[in-house]
Amino acid sequence: MEFMILYLAVLMHIVCLTSNFLVLTTSNAFPGSVAPLCHKDDMSALLQFKNSFTNAPSNPHAPSIPFPRPKVESWTDPNNQTSSNCCSWDGVACDDKAGHVIALDLSSSNLFGSINSSSSLFRLVHLQRLNLAFNHFNHSRIPSGFGLLSGLTHLNLSHSFFSGQVPPDIFTLTRMISLDLSGDLLELRSPGLATLAQNLTNLQFLNLDGVDILSPVPDTLASLSSLRSLSLSRCGVHGVFPESILQLPNLENLILNYNINLTVHFPDFNAISPLRMLGLLDTRLSGELPSSIGNLESLEGLELDPDNCNLTGALPYSVGNLRSLKYLIIRGCGFSGSIPSSLASLTQLTYLDLSSNAFSLQNLSSLSWLWKLTKLGALYLRGTSLQGEIPSSVGNLSRLGVLDLGDNRLSGLVPAELLNLRQMKRLLLDNNELSGYIPSWLSNMTQLTFINLQFNRLQGPVPLWITQLPNLTSLHLCFNQMNGIEDSDLSNHSLTGSSVTLPKLSSLGLASCNLREFPILLQNHPNLELLDLNSNNIRGQVPLWMENIGISSLHSLNLSHNFLTGFDPSLKILPWMNLQTFDITSNMFTGPPPTPPPSANLDTYLAKQNKLSGPFPRWICNLSSLVTLDLSFNNLRGTLPDCLGNVSTSLSVLNLQRNRFSGNIPQLYASGMQLKMIALGHNQLQGQLPRSLANCSMMEFIDMGNNQISDIFPSWLESLPHLKVLILSQNKFHGVIGTPGSLSGFQRLRIINLSYNLFTGMLPEGYFQTWTSMKAIDSLESQKLTYLEARCHFGFYQFYMIMINKGIHTYYPKVLETFxxxxxxxxxxxxxxPNAIGDLRQLHLLNLSNNFLTGGIPSTIGHLSELESLDLSGNRLSGQIPEELAELNFLSSLNVSHNNLTGSIPRGPQFNTFTKSSFEGNPGLCGDTISKKCSSPDVEDSPAAVQDDSSWFWEFDWKVVLLGYGSGLAIGFVIENAFNSGKQPELAEAIRRRLQNRQRKSRRISRN
Structure with missing residues (x-):
């Protein structure tokens, strides 16, 4: 990607320079000719302009062009007669007759300062071409004097640190042929593109890259029939791009990259289109790529966006007609079908990227035409459904510098013919099924800088020579079948010898390589930026010598899934000053969480599943850049400090579950604005939910289960527009769940767990009607395996949870978006x-067990076609099991036991698989499953329990019960005393037993 961005930038720059200043100075263009005599007034104006500037200070972030030089330093005073002719000065060109300056090229001249409207520059009224690109005008505004230069045809002010609104007088220059205002500081709001198109009707070249436009692209741009090049990258233009612009008769270059809200539809291209370059990186593409794309016979570059590319259908065979193509990028566009063999005709290709499309499965060896494209310098076929072995003919691509065949199904050995690719710098064969040893001939590929062989079936030890390739900066061998480091005893001697010169690896991935200790070779790579040693068998402490590994360069350290007990006692504070990602998940660290240095710009801190103890570390409150914090599954205790509420404006994930924290949950302040996940479940937290959660507008996942929170249902959370998961189980929530405050309440909610609380009243039918995300989802979306997650520095943090599914406490390490x-x-x-529950057609799990529900099972539950688990046990439901439930083809778990159901059990493919336990405790049921034939006389008998007289129970004042529960008294005795004074002591006893059973389950869940 970086290669392509550079390619586009350089090519556009060359186009502009060529068109703008084909003839700059007569003396430079024709060395043997005689320069015309300079007009005195123009000479004076040039010298005054020169003297208004100083040399620009060194600025490593300022863009530049090759071979910059301060041209004005060669300009001399007219008293020096040998150099008094300004027409011979560097960057100056004059007309042949009057000696007036007509072209001025001061690009990359190291000018520093500003230009005001009274500048002597605007006295050069005969100027036709002006280039001030790549200077430093100190963030000043473009002066208004350009309107005085009415003869300007070419103006280039790009990358010169002008800022603010483009002055309107530039749009009065009606002779303008080429205008380049590209950079990142200018605005074009009013006047905008429409005014530009209306006035500058002779434009052929327009480059506004990085100019802040923030408007739709007007149709009037299509009236610029002379337009040859249009570049609007990073402009914030939006809406639908006019197709008519793509059909302009002279348009050769169209670059629209990085406008994420701009929608582009492809028109039918005619056969006479001169289009040479089409860049649509990070724009919204939809529809099909028309076969008429093959008419663009002059096209040299085509880049279709990997992020917002939603094209359908196959890659047209007619692409093979584009025989001038030098680079072709269609990564991640959703193309189907096969890779067309017509691409064999694209013999000029130097860059080919077909990655991440849904092509049909085919052998890599079947692409025989591919190995004949001998000009290829970069080949990306990642994720294109390739299988089989890598053919030996890959060695024909002798110019190849990048080969990416990752994320396919390739098998066999890494072919030795790769050794023919002497210019190879980046080799990516990861996520395949390659086997054998890492080939020793790789040691001769000395140009390699990047090797990625992770997630294959490679065997043997990690060879030491692979880390000694002289130009290697990144090596990733994670998750193969490696067996430690090659001959570790020998390595200790060979690697410490003075004769060995090792490269400076910046990225090393040795995860799951069966390492048993920290590799000593790390001592020879002090400039590491990324180190991944996760999922090995490293035991004991992190050695002291590790403090010298990337002490100022290390950004990411992953030691997770080992058997580490801590750092060397001398390391009181982690030594890596610029650490951003720190992961010690699933180890045996004890004591307080390791402390990062104060200078660290920590983004991600993961210490899940260790044996950490002590209070919540206060130093976390000082991590102003923290995005992800996971201290779950440890033994931390005490109260959560108030400072946690404003630890970071960027905090996205806060996971402290499965510890022993107590006290109230602190209010969330600044951190709440970006928070997507908060998980404080399985602690001993008390009080109420913090109302500041309502301010967390990005929130998707809330887990407060298994605490001692005493509150009513948080209907105020329904205002969170993105909330998808709400887990409040095993607490002291109580009261009636009322009606939604609006029709949009909890619209995105997909998972809700309120189990093991004291909610009363009717089921929340009103919310069943507002949970629209449970009603229907797009069929295409349901096929995508996407998970609830948050982006962080190392990639994505995936949310996890525990729920009772099919009667079992189930751990979900990843939560599907569609679940x-x-x-x-x-x-x-x-x-x-309520019948409304049948509208939630996308439900996978429904558990209403152990309540006091009455009436029949609604037949509308038969509409829940995706339902996998249904538990209605332990209620007072009556009537028959609806026959419609037999139509639930995915139902694999059913429990309607201990109700008052009657009649025959439905038959069907799924119902026939359920055991007797699913129906026990319903004396009135009959059927083969429970060995009670429906022809027996007692089928019609109604159990006495159906005719109970328990209506008085619901008239009881539950406030007494809730007060007892909330104050920590023995709830069973409160209920028993209240009920024994009435007529139903047996019902009180049943409730008491249920609550005692619930408390036992709670303790058991907490221990687990």
Missing amino acids: TAIDLSENMFSGDI
Whole structure:
């Protein structure tokens, strides 16, 4: 990608320079000719202009062109008669007759200062071409005097640190042929593109890259029939790009990169289009790539966006007609079908990227035409459904510098013919099924800078020579079948010898290489930026010598999934000053969490599943750049400090579950604005939910389960527009769940778990109607395996949770975006199950067990075609099991036991698989499953339990019960005393037993 950006920038720059200043100075263009005599007034104006500037200070971030030189330093005073002719000065060109300056090229002349509207520059009224590109005008505004230069045809002010609004008088220069204002500081709001198109009707070249436009592209640009090059990258233009511009008769270059809200539809291209370059990186593409693309016979570059490319259908065979193509990028565009063999005709290709498309499965060896494209310098076929072995003919591509065949199904050995690729710098064969040893001939490929062989089936030890390739900066061998480091005893001697000169690796991945200790070879790579040693068998402490590994360069350290117990006692504070990502997940670290240095710009801190103890570390409150914090599954205790609420404006993930924190949950302040996940479950937290959670507008995942929170249902969370998961189980939530505050309440909610609380009243039918994300999802979306996650420095942090599914506490290490679940079990809900629950057609899990629900099972549950688990046990449901439930083809777990159901059990492919336990405790049921034939006389008998007289129970004042529960008293005795004074002591006893059973389950879950 960096290669292409550079390619486009250089090519556009060459185009502009060639068109703008084909003839700059007569003396320079024709060395043997005599320069005309300079007009005295023009000479004076040039000298005054020169004297208004100083040399620009060194600025490593300022863009530049090759071979910059301060041209004005050669300009001399007219008293020096030998140099008094300004027409011979560097960067100056004059007309042949009057000696007036008509062209001035001061690009990259190291000018520093500003130009005001009274500048002597604007006295050069005969100027036709002016180039001030790549200077430093100190963020000043473009002066308004350009309107005085009415003869200007070429103006280039690009990358010169002008800022602010482009002055309107530039749009009065009606003779303008070429205009380049590219950079990142200018604005073009009013007047905008429409005014430009209306006035500058002779434009042939327009480059506004980086200019802040923030408007749609007007149709009037299509009236510029002379336009040859249009570049609007990073302009913030949006809306639909006019197709008519793509059909301009003279348009050769169109670059629209990095306008994420700009939608482009391809028109039918005519056969006479001169289009040479089409750059659509990071724009929105839709529809199909028309076969008429093959008419663009002059096209040299085609780049279709990898992020917003939603094209459909196959890659047209007619692409093979584009025989002038030098680079072709169609990464991640969703093309299907096969890779067309017509690409064999593209013999001028130097860059080919077909990655991440849904091509049909085919052998790499079947692409025989590919190995004949001998001009290729970069080949990317990542994720293109290739299988089989890498053919030996790959060695024909002798100019290849980059080969990426990753994320396919390639097998066999790494072919020795790769040794023919002497210019190879980047080799990526990861995520395949390659086997054998790492070939020793790789040691002769001395130009290699990047090797990625991870996620294959490579065997043997990690060879020492591979780390000694002289230009190697990145090596990734993770997750193969490697067996440690080659001959570690020998390595200790050979690697410490003075005769060995090792490269300066910046990135090293040796995850799951069966390492048993920290590789001693690390001592020879003090400039590491990334080190990944996760999923090995390294035991004991991190050695003291590790402090010298990348002490000022290390950004990412992953030691997760080992058996480490801590750092050397001398390392009180982690030594890596610029650490950004720190991961010690799944180890045996003890004591307080390791402390990073104060200078670290820490982004990600992961210490899940260790044996860390002590209070919440206060130094975390000082991490102003923290995005991801996971201290879950440890033994941390004490209260959470108030400073946690404003630890970082960028905090996205806060996971402290499975510790022993107590006290109230602090309010969230600045951190709440970016927070996507908060998980504080399985602690001993008390009080109420912090109302400041309502300010977390980005929130997607809330898990407060298994605490001692006493509160009512947080209906105020329904204002969170992105909330997808709400887990409040195993707490002391109570009261009636009312109606939604609006029709949009919890619209994105997909998982809700309120189990093991004290909610009363009817089931929340109003919310069933607003949970629209549980009703229907796009069929294409359901096929994508995407997970709930948050972006962080190392990639993505995937959310995880625990829910009861099919009667088992199930750990979900990843949560599918499409997974939907409702668990309202173990509460005190009463009344009927509303028919509206049948509208939640995308439900996978529904658990309403152990409540006091009455009435029948709604037949509308048969509409839940995606349902996998249904638990209605432990209620007072009556009537028959609806036959519609037999149509639930995905239902693999059903429990309707301990109700008052009657009649025959439905038959069907799924129902026939359920055991007797699914229906026990319903004396009125019959069927083969429970060995009670429906022809027996007692089928029609109604159990006495159906005709209970428990309506008085719901008239009881539950405030007494809730007060007892909330104050920590023995709830069973409160209920028993209240009920024994009435007529139903047996019901009180049943509730007491249920709550005691719930407490036992709670303790058991907490221990797990």
